[in-house]
Amino acid sequence: MREEILLGNGAIALGLVEAGCQVVTSYPGTPSSEILPEVVRLVKSEKLDTYVEWSTNEKVAFDNAFAASITGKRAACCMKQVGLNVAADSLMSSAYLGAVGGLLIISADDPGPHSSQTEQDTRFMARLAKVPVLDPSNPQEAREMVGLGLEISEEFRVPVVLRPAIRVCHARQNIAFGKIEKNQSKSVFQKDPMRWAATPRFRLILHGELNKKLDQIGEKFEGLSRYNFHNLQPGTSYPLGIVTGGVPYAVIVDILSEEGRSSDIPVLKIGTPFPFPQKLADEFVSACEKVLVVEETDTLIEYLLRDRHKVLGRLSGHVPKEGELVPGVVHEILNKVLRDLGMEALQEDDTEAAELLKTLNLPVRKPTLCPGCPHRAAFFAIRKTRPKAIFTSDIGCYTLGVNLGAVDTCLDMGAAITMASGFYHAFEQDGVEKPIVATIGDSTFFHSGTAGLLNAVYNGARFILVILDNLTTAMTGMQPTPSLGIRADGSEGKAISLERAVAGCGVDFIEVVDPYNIKEMTQAIKKATQYVSEPQGGVAVIISRHPCLIAYRDEAIPEKKIVTVSDDCEDCNFCIDRFECPALYHDQELGRININRQICSNCGVCVQICPKGAIVEVDES
Amino acid sequence: MDSVDIVLCGLGGQGILFMTRVIAQAALDKGLNIMGAETHGMAQRGGSVVSHLRLGQAQGSLVRTGSAHFLLGLDENEAYRNLPFLAKGASMYVNADPKNFPRQEVRDFLAKRNVTYHAIPAGNIAMALSAPQSSNLALLGYFSAFSEGPVSKGEFVATIERLSPERYREKNLEIFEAGLSRGLEEKGA
Ligand code: SF4
Ligand code: SF4
Numbered sequence: 001m002r003e004e005i006l007l008g009n010g011a012i013a014l015g016l017v018e019a020g021c022q023v024v025t026s027y028p029g030t031p032s033s034e035i036l037p038e039v040v041r042l043v044k045s046e047k048l049d050t051y052v053e054w055s056t057n058e059k060v061a062f063d064n065a066f067a068a069s070i071t072g073k074r075a076a077c078c079m080k081q082v083g084l085n086v087a088a089d090s091l092m093s094s095a096y097l098g099a100v101g102g103l104l105i106i107s108a109d110d111p112g113p114h115s116s117q118t119e120q121d122t123r124f125m126a127r128l129a130k131v132p133v134l135d136p137s138n139p140q141e142a143r144e145m146v147g148l149g150l151e152i153s154e155e156f157r158v159p160v161v162l163r164p165a166i167r168v169c170h171a172r173q174n175i176a177f178g179k180i181e182k183n184q185s186k187s188v189f190q191k192d193p194m195r196w197a198a199t200p201r202f203r204l205i206l207h208g209e210l211n212k213k214l215d216q217i218g219e220k221f222e223g224l225s226r227y228n229f230h231n232l233q234p235g236t237s238y239p240l241g242i243v244t245g246g247v248p249y250a251v252i253v254d255i256l257s258e259e260g261r262s263s264d265i266p267v268l269k270i271g272t273p274f275p276f277p278q279k280l281a282d283e284f285v286s287a288c289e290k291v292l293v294v295e296e297t298d299t300l301i302e303y304l305l306r307d308r309h310k311v312l313g314r315l316s317g318h319v320p321k322e323g324e325l326v327p328g329v330v331h332e333i334l335n336k337v338l339r340d341l342g343m344e345a346l347q348e349d350d351t352e353a354a355e356l357l358k359t360l361n362l363p364v365r366k367p368t369l370c371p372g373c374p375h376r377a378a379f380f381a382i383r384k385t386r387p388k389a390i391f392t393s394d395i396g397c398y399t400l401g402v403n404l405g406a407v408d409t410c411l412d413m414g415a416a417i418t419m420a421s422g423f424y425h426a427f428e429q430d431g432v433e434k435p436i437v438a439t440i441g442d443s444t445f446f447h448s449g450t451a452g453l454l455n456a457v458y459n460g461a462r463f464i465l466v467i468l469d470n471l472t473t474a475m476t477g478m479q480p481t482p483s484l485g486i487r488a489d490g491s492e493g494k495a496i497s498l499e500r501a502v503a504g505c506g507v508d509f510i511e512v513v514d515p516y517n518i519k520e521m522t523q524a525i526k527k528a529t530q531y532v533s534e535p536q537g538g539v540a541v542i543i544s545r546h547p548c549l550i551a552y553r554d555e556a557i558p559e560k561k562i563v564t565v566s567d568d569c570e571d572c573n574f575c576i577d578r579f580e581c582p583a584l585y586h587d588q589e590l591g592r593i594n595i596n597r598q599i600c601s602n603c604g605v606c607v608q609i610c611p612k613g614a615i616v617e618v619d620e621s
Numbered sequence: 622m623d624s625v626d627i628v629l630c631g632l633g634g635q636g637i638l639f640m641t642r643v644i645a646q647a648a649l650d651k652g653l654n655i656m657g658a659e660t661h662g663m664a665q666r667g668g669s670v671v672s673h674l675r676l677g678q679a680q681g682s683l684v685r686t687g688s689a690h691f692l693l694g695l696d697e698n699e700a701y702r703n704l705p706f707l708a709k710g711a712s713m714y715v716n717a718d719p720k721n722f723p724r725q726e727v728r729d730f731l732a733k734r735n736v737t738y739h740a741i742p743a744g745n746i747a748m749a750l751s752a753p754q755s756s757n758l759a760l761l762g763y764f765s766a767f768s769e770g771p772v773s774k775g776e777f778v779a780t781i782e783r784l785s786p787e788r789y790r791e792k793n794l795e796i797f798e799a800g801l802s803r804g805l806e807e808k809g810a
Contacts, residue, residue: 005645005655114660138656138680171682172641172657174649250680258688327685328705349687353705356730362698365632365668598753599634 002177006038008168011139011175012078012106013038015146016050020183021076021104023051023068025061026488027447028476029080030115031169032108036078037477040489046180054479054488057413057447058083062090062105066159069103070196071187074150076104081122083107086413086448088125091159095129096206097195098157101185102150105131109165111247111297111324115475117395117412119322121298126161127274130210132217133161134227135246135273139173145227145271152220156213165296167247167324218275227271230284231262238266240341241288243281243301245270248294251330259346276304285310292318292337296325312337369400371583372557372601374546375468378515379406380579380609382437382466385525389435389464392419396441397475397548398468403580407439414448416440421452421461428462433533436463437525442498443473443481450505456539457506464528465541469498470548478551502541509540516546518608549601561604562618565593569614579609624656624677625771626684628706631695631716633670636757639784640693641672643761647772647780648676658682669699676771691770695743695756701727710735714764716743716756739767739807746799750792758793759800766804774801 006014012035016024026036036052043050051068055061061077068075079087084107091105107125110116126133134149136142142164149160194202221228232238242265244252249269256262268284270277273295285291285307293302293313302313312318318337320329331349338345369376379401382391393399393407394416401407409419420438427434440449445467453465473479480486485495502510509531513524521544528540547556569592575584576593584606587594593614606615627644631637638659645655656675673684686705690712694700697717704727707713713736715722722740723731731738743759758781765774772780778794785793 003649005642005649005657007659138682167658167682170659172645172655172659173682174655247681251683253680255685258685327681327683331685352730353686353707356727357702357704360701360724360726362702367668 003174004177005172006139006175007034008139008142008164008171008173009034010038011143011173012146012162012164012169013042014175014177015143016076017042017046017048017180018143018178019102019147019150020074020181020185021050021102021146021150022073022183022185023065023075024078025053025055025064025076026078027055027058027061027083028473028479029083029108030476031110031166032078032080032083032106033476033479034169035106036488042180043489048180048182052488056482058087059090062087062094066090066094066099066103068187069099069101069153069159070097071101071189073101073185073187074154074183075101076106076146076150078106079108080116081107081109081120082116082118082412084122084125088129091125091129091131094159095131096203096210097198098206098209099153099159100157102153103159104146104149104153104162105159106162106164108169109163109297111165114166117410119297121296121300122161122163123273123300124298126163127300130214131159131161132214132272133163133274135163135271136168137246137249137269137271139168139171140175141227141271142168143175148227152217156217158210158213158217163246165247214275218277221272221275221277222279224272224277228269228277228280230266230268230280232266232284232287236287238264238288239290239343240337241266241268241284241291242294243268243270243284243291243305244294245273245301246296248296248325248330251325251327252294255327255331255334255346261346270301273300273304276301278304278306281305290341292333294319294325294330294333366403367400368403368580368582369397370549370601371581371599372549372603372605373397374470374515374544374548375401376404376579376581377518377546377605378439378466378468378521378544379404381515381518381521381525382406382439383578385522386435386437386464386529389437390423392416392423392436392438394440394444396444396468398439398441401439404578413444414440414452416444417449417452417456417465420463420465421456421459424461424463425459435529438463438465439468440465441474442467442469442471442483443479445498446482446496446501450501453502453505453507453539460538462532462538464525464532465539467498467502467541467543469543469545470551471545472548472551474548474551478548498543502543507539507541509538510543511541512543512545514546515544516603516605518605549603557601557603560602561607562602563595563600563604563607563615564618565595566614566616567592568612569593569610570612572612574611575606575609575615579606581606624675624679625691626679626689626708627674627676627691627693627770628684628689628703629672629674629693630699630703631670631757632699633668634754635670635695636754637670637672637695640757640761641674643777643780643784644772645674645676646784647776650776650780651771653677653771654679656680656682669702671699671703691764693760693764695760697722704730707734707736712736712767712769713738714760715740716760718742739763739804741800741803743800746803747796750796750799752792752796755793755796758796762797762800763804766801766808
């Protein structure tokens with residue numbers, strides 16, 4: 001039997017191909033990004049013909065999968081939790097319309113948050129849309145729930161959400177492979193405009209239908225003992241029981257078993273939080289004097305439990321309302337509750353190590369752009385040329401431009417542009433000409449930049465937009481962008497020209513520059529500044545184009561430059577404060593700046609930025 | 622539930638994930654179940670990288686504070702940062718200068734908990750073999766010399782052979798061996 005150690009996202013991919021899912025779409029976003037590449041890997045090794053695509057955004061991914069589903073095929077779309085916001089319009093509507101072939105929406109949560117702008121809970125989105133949601137505790141369960149979700153979707157003709165949290169997506173577990181076969185189903189679209197193009201009058205009927213489906217699914221979930229179960233001993237009552245699901249379930253079970261408390265504190269695991277298995281929960285709650293709800297990330301189960309007098313959790317102040325429920329935190333929660341109830345506490349976690357750490361002054365390691373990152377060069381030039389500007393930015397590696405003082409705002413995907421026009425109009429109303437420089441990545445621009453840019457041009461906003469085009473989606477693991485003409489499976493697609501897309505939004509000023517050349521970049525910004533304030537001016541776009549160093553290891557720096565710091569260095573710290581390349585550091589012994597050869601990428605950009613000319617290129621020969 | 626819990630830490634680019642993969646695969650080949658947790662995304666950019674590995678019977682992927690049996694650190698400061706994970710009687714193996722490791726301030730703490738520690742200049746060893754990025758293999762070889770944990774040296778070698786890309790295979794094994802012989806010397810001494 002084939003067995004592999006898979007990432008949770010790999011286990012999900014395996015579940016998809018095992019279940020005969022014929023269409024898988026996605027927009028990358030941590031922690032969901034590896035699902036689609038893992039599907040591609042399996043499609044290739046098992047010679048399947050699954051259709052895969054990197055869609056331009058999550059809504060696009062959703063709609064493509066939805067259409068496939070209503071031709072009778074099994075389809076899935078994968079995204080991160082905030083991506084589901086982008087697809088929310090589709091999610092809400094599709095709940096009413098329904099599905100034909102199984103339709104699974106995989107939306108990965110990020111309690112922590114480790115790599116997201118919010119800690120929002122996908123289970124609430126599912127509840128809001130009124131679609132079932134499955135909440136796996138580990139990769140193996142996530143893989144099984146993929147099949148379950150597709151089956152339920154097909155049986156009840158409703159989209160189903162799978163919510164793996166980051167500790168499922170980025171967990172690794174050994175998984176034995178099942179049978180993988182090509183699904184031969186063919187697409188058939190049965191026209192039914194009263195459903196697929198329903199007007200409000202029919203929507204009311206569809207809403208009623210959806211409510212009935214949910215009742216039936218709720219019944220089914222009551223008996224789904226593989227994922228919803230407890231370990232009550234018949235006829236026994238308990239002072240405390242725990243209701244949990246998803247990742248916290250795994251943590252709780254480990255702690256109780258390590259502490260030898262598995263039999264005196266019963267646990268109810270909820271694998272299908274919506275529709276909620278109410279009867280099962282009532283049965284559990286009635287055997288316990290108090291129940292503690294431990295769930296990530298919000299309070300869905302806690303809200304759904306009916307006996308309010310017994311419930312402890314976030315609302316009672318026992319569970320933190322933000323942050324990840326890592327084992328140490330769960331241990332603390334349990335102890336607080338046990339003590340409050342006068343029960344025997346668990347072994348105390350000792351805090352000495354944590355106290356000790358505080359005294360060690362360990363270096364704070366904040367995330368930073370890679371050595372040689374072209375974004376750094378672009379930000380440096382922007383900040384230098386327009387020091388007083390408002391810098392609106394966006395989601396990607398380049399949000400780290402905040403370290404260079406060149407990022408003031410980061411709201412959501414595409415907001416660099418929409419906020420730039422918003423700022424412009426707010427100040428313009430007061431007669432103030434405020435310099436504004438927006439930065440957005442190439443992938444983010446394709447994701448949600450065009451509508452905002454069109455709007456800005458149409459409504460007469462004036463600002464500089466720098467598109468940081470590094471020819472990849474770097475942050476999430478180097479997925480191709482539409483401008484490359486490479487598709488998710490590596491096959492050739494039509495390359496979309498960024499310049500033409502920008503021109504198509506009505507922009508008349510477009511300059512393409514390599515930011516490694518700080519002088520040219522600076523000149524372009526100056527020219528753009530002028531254009532923005534001309535009577536006939538408007539939005540000026542600079543495409544700052546240089547490949548990402550990680551994605552294009554061998555090509556990104558065609559001429560490697562060996563750089564050194566000479567004794568002319570006056571230790572003014574300018575390069576560290578303003579340029580912050582991680583390869584530059586203050587050398588205590590030399591009393592000046594030095595270069596860490598182990599991580600220097602030999603890009604040579606720092607030579608151009610030292611005001612004293614102390615960073616110099618050395619002749620290799 | 623019985624599991625051997627390992628925390629591996631260091632900085633982005635030091636090959637924590639590969640080291641984790643080697644241990645996990647070798648353990649799986651011995652019939653142990655694997656659970657682990659990794660860092661991806663924003664958190665990976667130049668910051669601290671931690672990977673948790675639980676071999677045996679574990680439900681959750683994260684190691685609880687106070688319960689790691691082993692700590693493998695590719696960076697000295699990152700090793701200190703992860704001290705809270707150490708269980709009583711644990712062992713730590715760190716890429717650091719053996720003459721100055723560990724820092725004075727933590728010695729009492731380690732002694733009180735019966736934590737044994739070993740330091741190897743893994744970075745220098747890898748550098749000397751002209752593969753500065755491979756301190757991970759030197760550290761792993763060194764660790765294997767002390768025959769702690771469920772995987773033996775021979776099993777490590779076989780796994781590295783299998784998981785290394787063709788063009789790095791020989792180099793990887795060479796660096797592993799260098800770390801191993803360093804450890805064996807120390808053990809013998
Ligand atoms: S991954 Fe690429 S884009 Fe991101 S910081 Fe590194 S070089 Fe820059
Ligand atoms: S050449 Fe300069 S800017 Fe480029 S990576 Fe090395 S130190 Fe950093």
